[in-house]
Amino acid sequence: MKKSTILDKKILKYMSASAAVLATGASATGQIIYTDVIPDAVVAGQGLSVNIDVNNDLTDDFIAAVVGNTTVNAAVAVPFATGTACAGGNVQNEIMGTMPSNYDYVSRLSLNDPISATGPWMGTNCVQGTMGYYVIANGSSPYSENWNNGVTDGYMGLKFESGGNIYYGWARFDVSADQLTLTLKDYAYESTPNTMIPAGAMPVGISENITSQITFFNSNNIITLKADNELTNGVMKIISTTGQIVKEIKLVSGNQQIDLSELAGGLYVANITFNEGVMTRKITIK
Known part of the structure; x- marks a missing residue:
């Protein structure tokens, strides 16, 4: 053949x-x-x-x-x-x-x-x-x-x-x-x-994966986030598909809820940074 x-x-x-x-x-x-x-x-x-x-x-x-x-x-x-x-x-x-x-x-x-x-x-x-x-x-x-x-x-x-x-x-x-x-x-x-x-290039800090130390989910445009007490100086940036930072939130240890209902509907990235590492998630606002 x-x-x-x-x-x-x-x-x-x-x-x-x-x-x-x-x-x-x-x-x-x-x-x-x-x-x-x-x-x-x-x-x-x-x-x-x-x-x-x-x-x-x-x-x-x-x-x-x-x-x-x-x-x-x-x-x-x-x-x-x-x-x-x-x-x-x-x-x-x-x-x-x-x-x-x-x-x-x-x-x-x-x-x-x-x-x-x-x-x-x-x-x-x-x-x-x-x-x-x-x-x-x-x-x-x-x-x-x-x-x-x-x-x-x-x-x-x-x-x-x-x-x-x-x-x-x-x-x-x-x-x-x-x-x-x-x-x-x-x-x-x-x-x-x-x-x-x-080839293989990654962002600075991506090697520090803290995924196992954070619980994150989005329901009805409200993010519920729980961070381990060991994580310090947390910040979450909500980034649009054009790369614009549309919201920035200071994070605390324990449970926290963030209301994103004021954002226009669409796809966003939640970039979560602590001193100990970085975690990001794709989110959809309806």
């Missing part, structure tokens, strides 16, 4: 990255917006895919999927598309990769590799690239894809357009050796337009 048949195969189903957790923080070049996918989004089986909304504006930017037939499995990635057209997506979005012998191979980046205008990029108008390729009968990967033979913590370089500006980001994946399972772990982008981001 020709390899191109796999690359042309229509993606059949979609699986959203559920329960995404966002974090923001200053970087050396600007501000990195980070999303931790909790739990990891696992695609296990042909015809399944995961969508990536890099800037969390409710418009999907990229798809990673497993395609194939009884002969081969292939992990692929493509700027968000419907069928063979860019319907629903942005024709300016691109994935970092190379094109040897007229095939499109998704680059597998290592931690801190630069992602910028230099690329290389595979092209606009929803160019689909292969991550890895696996022949079921003999367990071989006869081509030169960068994600063959199993990958843990590989980074994909992403370029996307939003509001007339170009942004660069990354997504981190595990890929099984048989190319039948993709795991999306997290992703991020540099919120300053046309600015390089190193």
Whole structure:
């Protein structure tokens, strides 16, 4: 069977990255917006895919999927598309990769590799690239894809357009050796337009995870938050999808309720900072 048949195969189903957790923080070049996918989004089986909304504006930017037939499995990635057209997506979005012998191979980046205008990029108008390729009968990967033979913590370089500006980001994946399972772990982008981001770059302070020390939920636009007594000097910032801080609240230990009903309906990020670390949550105001 020709390899191109796999690359042309229509993606059949979609699986959203559920329960995404966002974090923001200053970087050396600007501000990195980070999303931790909790739990990891696992695609296990042909015809399944995961969508990536890099800037969390409710418009999907990229798809990673497993395609194939009884002969081969292939992990692929493509700027968000419907069928063979860019319907629903942005024709300016691109994935970092190379094109040897007229095939499109998704680059597998290592931690801190630069992602910028230099690329290389595979092209606009929803160019689909292969991550890895696996022949079921003999367990071989006869081509030169960068994600063959199993990958843990590989980074994909992403370029996307939003509001007339170009942004660069990354997504981190595990890929099984048989190319039948993709795991999306997290992703991020540099919120300053046309600015390089190193693969795997995270906001300052993101390593200090205090999630286990905070109880947080939103009901009827009222946030109920309980912080452990060990946490000190807490502040919660409510941030709009445009990056504007619309409300800032001083936090105390113990139980606290914050009424957000005065905010316009829509998606927001609650950025919670204590001396001991950072936690963020996506919230919806109705």
